[in-house]
Amino acid sequence: DIQLTQSPSFLSAFVGDRVTITCRASQGISNYLAWYQQKPGKAPKLLIYAASTLQSGVPSRFSGSGSGTEFTLTISSLQPEDFASYYCQQVNSFPLTFGGGTKVEIK
Amino acid sequence: EVQLVESGGGLVQPGGSLRLSCAASGFICSRFQMTWVRQAPGKGLEWVANIKQDGSETYYVDSVKGRFTISRDNAENSLYLQMHSLRAEDTAVYYCARGRWSGASYCFDSWGQGSLVTVSS
Numbered sequence: 517d518i519q520l521t522q523s524p525s526f527l528s529a530f531v532g533d534r535v536t537i538t539c540r541a542s543q544g545i546s547n548y549l550a551w552y553q554q555k556p557g558k559a560p561k562l563l564i565y566a567a568s569t570l571q572s573g574v575p576s577r578f579s580g581s582g583s584g585t586e587f588t589l590t591i592s593s594l595q596p597e598d599f600a601s602y603y604c605q606q607v608n609s610f611p612l613t614f615g616g617g618t619k620v621e622i623k
Numbered sequence: 624e625v626q627l628v629e630s631g632g633g634l635v636q637p638g639g640s641l642r643l644s645c646a647a648s649g650f651i652c653s654r655f656q657m658t659w660v661r662q663a664p665g666k667g668l669e670w671v672a673n674i675k676q677d678g679s680e681t682y683y684v685d686s687v688k689g690r691f692t693i694s695r696d697n698a699e700n701s702l703y704l705q706m707h708s709l710r711a712e713d714t715a716v717y718y719c720a721r722g723r724w725s726g727a728s729y730c731f732d733s734w735g736q737g738s739l740v741t742v743s744s
Binding site: 554562569 | 658667669683684718726727728736
């Protein structure tokens with residue numbers, strides 16, 4: 517099974533900060549990676565697929581990059597509505613797996 | 624508008640069974656793979672099972688193989704998860720989601736609101 521390691525697991529930031537979350541895969545997965553945002557008590561929401569393609573309707577301050585085993589999700593200027601948990605997911609092979617998550621909180 | 628609505632969750636004793644349903648609307652269900660993802664209280668997301676458009680292929684996480692069965696009824700725009708031999712560690716909110724192929728990549732682009740399954744005596 518492919519393991520995904522997200523870092524950090526928790527981060528505290530100010531509104532307006534640039535935030536970067538890293539996801540490392542235990543083996544190469546090309547660009548078969550998606551990113552999701554989840555707010556408390558709500559279902560996850562797709563942000564990015566194919567490692568770097570922004571889902572329709574998602575603000576352009578979100579961006580994804582990477583290929584192979586290392587990936588990043590960047591929020592260029594953190595907004596109040598971005599405080600949430602973020603998960604990466606590999607879709608290279610079954611079983612599909614998620615990273616452990618990154619909780620972004622207000623500093 | 625794409626909508627996915629889960630139902631069938633509840634409290635069940637260890638060793639018991641439960642069937643979750645997911646009613647889909649706003650899209651042609653038969654054109655999409657479908658999946659179940661769960662989230663234990665206070666924990667992260669865990670993919671559970673996936674089914675192809677015509678139901679010909681199914682995939683499961685190891686921890687549920689032999690106990691859970693994913694199925695679908697495209698005529699009814701519905702997805703199911705039959706769960707047997709339930710354990711305390713199966714306690715979670717279960718989400719159904721639509722799988723979408725975009726180019727060469729796959730993702731879950733629409734999610735239901737979730738259905739809570741609690742396994743406890």
